Amino acid sequence: MATDKSLASLLRALQDAANEEEAIPRLLGSATTLLTLLFNPLNVTLLTGQLLSAPAVWTRPADLRATARVMAVFHVASIQILKNERGLLFMDSLALRPNLGRQEWVVAVMKGLDDKSYRWRHLLALGGLLTGFEGQERKGISESLRTKLGAAIVLALNLALEDIEESPELAVNSIVLVVSLVFGLLTEHEKSGINHDALLPRLFWASFFSKEGLHFGYFLSTIDADIVEGDNRKFDWSVKSSTYSQVEHLMTSPMVSSLGALSRVIAYSVDHVRNVDLLPTLFGDISAFTRSLCIQWRQNKLSEIDPTEEKTFLSDDTLQTSLPLLWKALKSSLFSIVVILTSLMEHVLGDARMSADGAPYTAIQTLHILRNLYFVSSRMGTSSLSQHTFVYLAAIDILSQYPIQAEAFLQEIRAADTGLIPDHPLDRCHDLYFLNTAEHFAIILPPQANQDLLIAAATPYLGVEKDQRLMEIFEAAHSLMLVVFSVRGNAELVVNNVYSYVDALFKVFPQNLSSRQFRLAVKSLVNITSPPSPISADQPMLASTLLELVRMRAESASSAPVSIEKDSSVNADGNTAASEALSEQCVLILSLIDALPFLSLDSLEEWLHIAVQTIRTVQDDVTRQKCEARFWELLVGGEMDVDRAALCHSWWSSRGGRARESKL
Numbered sequence: 001m002a003t004d005k006s007l008a009s010l011l012r013a014l015q016d017a018a019n020e021e022e023a024i025p026r027l028l029g030s031a032t033t034l035l036t037l038l039f040n041p042l043n044v045t046l047l048t049g050q051l052l053s054a055p056a057v058w059t060r061p062a063d064l065r066a067t068a069r070v071m072a073v074f075h076v077a078s079i080q081i082l083k084n085e086r087g088l089l090f091m092d093s094l095a096l097r098p099n100l101g102r103q104e105w106v107v108a109v110m111k112g113l114d115d116k117s118y119r120w121r122h123l124l125a126l127g128g129l130l131t132g133f134e135g136q137e138r139k140g141i142s143e144s145l146r147t148k149l150g151a152a153i154v155l156a157l158n159l160a161l162e163d164i165e166e167s168p169e170l171a172v173n174s175i176v177l178v179v180s181l182v183f184g185l186l187t188e189h190e191k192s193g194i195n196h197d198a199l200l201p202r203l204f205w206a207s208f209f210s211k212e213g214l215h216f217g218y219f220l221s222t223i224d225a226d227i228v229e230g231d232n233r234k235f236d237w238s239v240k241s242s243t244y245s246q247v248e249h250l251m252t253s254p255m256v257s258s259l260g261a262l263s264r265v266i267a268y269s270v271d272h273v274r275n276v277d278l279l280p281t282l283f284g285d286i287s288a289f290t291r292s293l294c295i296q297w298r299q300n301k302l303s304e305i306d307p308t309e310e311k312t313f314l315s316d317d318t319l320q321t322s323l324p325l326l327w328k329a330l331k332s333s334l335f336s337i338v339v340i341l342t343s344l345m346e347h348v349l350g351d352a353r354m355s356a357d358g359a360p361y362t363a364i365q366t367l368h369i370l371r372n373l374y375f376v377s378s379r380m381g382t383s384s385l386s387q388h389t390f391v392y393l394a395a396i397d398i399l400s401q402y403p404i405q406a407e408a409f410l411q412e413i414r415a416a417d418t419g420l421i422p423d424h425p426l427d428r429c430h431d432l433y434f435l436n437t438a439e440h441f442a443i444i445l446p447p448q449a450n451q452d453l454l455i456a457a458a459t460p461y462l463g464v465e466k467d468q469r470l471m472e473i474f475e476a477a478h479s480l481m482l483v484v485f486s487v488r489g490n491a492e493l494v495v496n497n498v499y500s501y502v503d504a505l506f507k508v509f510p511q512n513l514s515s516r517q518f519r520l521a522v523k524s525l526v527n528i529t530s531p532p533s534p535i536s537a538d539q540p541m542l543a544s545t546l547l548e549l550v551r552m553r554a555e556s557a558s559s560a561p562v563s564i565e566k567d568s569s570v571n572a573d574g575n576t577a578a579s580e581a582l583s584e585q586c587v588l589i590l591s592l593i594d595a596l597p598f599l600s601l602d603s604l605e606e607w608l609h610i611a612v613q614t615i616r617t618v619q620d621d622v623t624r625q626k627c628e629a630r631f632w633e634l635l636v637g638g639e640m641d642v643d644r645a646a647l648c649h650s651w652w653s654s655r656g657g658r659a660r661e662s663k664l
Helices: 001-017 019-037 041-051 064-085 102-111 118-139 143-160 169-187 186-192 195-211 219-226 242-252 259-272 280-299 308-314 318-349 357-371 374-380 386-399 405-415 423-437 447-462 467-486 488-508 515-529 532-539 542-555 584-598 601-616 621-636 642-653
Strands: 227-229 235-237 568-570 576-578
Touching: 001 019, 001 041, 019 041, 019 064, 019 169, 041 064, 041 102, 041 584, 064 102, 064 169, 102 118, 102 143, 102 186, 102 259, 102 357, 118 143, 118 169, 143 169, 143 186, 143 195, 169 259, 186 219, 186 259, 195 259, 195 280, 195 318, 219 227, 219 280, 219 318, 227 447, 235 318, 280 318, 280 357, 280 423, 280 568, 308 318, 308 467, 308 621, 318 357, 318 374, 318 386, 357 374, 357 405, 357 423, 374 423, 386 405, 405 423, 423 467, 447 467, 447 488, 467 488, 467 515, 488 515, 488 532, 515 532, 515 542, 515 584, 532 542, 542 584, 542 601, 584 621, 584 642, 601 621, 601 642
Parallel strands: none
Antiparallel strands: 227 235, 568 576
16 A cells, blocks of 8 residues: 555654754645545544644744645645545546545544644644635535534634643744634634634734734844945845845745735724723734834935935835835735724724723824824825725824824924924924824914914925925925914914915915915915904905915016926826916916905905906916906806805996906
């Protein structure tokens, strides 16, 4: 009996702990073949038990790849048994017939899961059976046996979680790996039977803290040693370097390659824990990981290069090969964290078991986590990630109910040197996060906090010279200023800052500020300084003064098109689309026209005349036609409220508008 001799030989080899490590894959390959050829179910049971306790496999320090290979033995053997029985595998022109029926073979394997091996190793065999027979919708075993197998996996998992003694790190990593692979194949009833209170912390630890997982993000700082400056003054991270190989190995490791599936399992466990006190602990663990990741990134030379300058300072090989691999790892980390945070925030918002007193601190912790990851998410455009947007806005909504804690949070994340533009790209990235986040809290902060925190942070970026590295922060700073000015309780603050802001506005347009942003700024300022705003009572001419400045600038403005590169927008599909090229003079006149609906009734009629007269002075036919079209659109397009629409009608029909402005 050839198979019996082969079995005896394999069993002897498995008992020999002195076997070379290189021989282990060969032994496991032989075990896979024998499992599919044995006639006697007792031999299948014997071989299964030996594989899970054999000194040759488990005596030497094993890693997750070794346990994955053991699981693969049962996975591949299951598929082979299924193919044999269905007559799909041919050898020597003869279809191989199964030596044991599927049901009998599965039962024989399960009988080999005895007390001679640890419970967590039982999961390797059970997981291999389930993925082999039921993966990819193969439906390879009967419903009754499938139910028995699922129940066995849940039981083995729960027992393994309670009793992890031998090689605890390897045991936890192996349990987590098996769970990530079989979780989608379990029924809802089986999933609910898992001890999620014991599983949840181990899932996160294995994925983000263990050496088989992301290991606190330490791989980021180790890369720095292999980033060298070449003869062409460009930095190079060679694909031949040891750290590139480490990152490549990390991305192909069983744990990190399953990170997406693991994050969904963690989210499910979050939803099904019985002890909700585990959730604040999980928030703390996520915060610790992201803080470490951000610190490791700062210690890497690549963090010193602004994204807009990478083509200038990085070699072609780095840009095309090594850097994309690194960002793939970082994006995978971001996506996984966001999936987990989504589930956590749903609990914060809707789980009555969680303490309401902890809500503001949970929100603050969440915003800190997103800040730590902002060097990754800012490259991708967070608006494209709906789950990220939900987590971010949910945290802001919660914190907005607690003004004191919100102000303390902004104090904590503000730049250390307010009034200066930092040199390090990561610091500028955090400034951008502050500006984008702070505008959500302007309405709940007292005027002094708006002045000391928000305006102070935005001011250095308002008048910067043309610098591609600062364009996004520049527009965020202008946006924050407009938000602060729009808050009703900030009338005195507006009066104290509006003139310097308008001065900065005119200095940076059109060189730095986009046409869209400039038009929005003028319209917003006129709206803020017109009735019923309290500012208009103390400064009744401020709105007209702003428009007069715009009109005077338009008289001498250039008719050459403004660069459309800065005037891009995002269309409905989420793609960047360039706006129509407009001249500086055209933008100024359009800004004046845009602001007309916000003027007081006393000023509107006068500015209708002035707007038409200004349009008439335009020499360029194209510019004049665009301005005329916008003026008529304003009058008849429904942008005016009832009172202003009535005044415009009266102005045109009975107050000389038709006669005096007939050329329009």
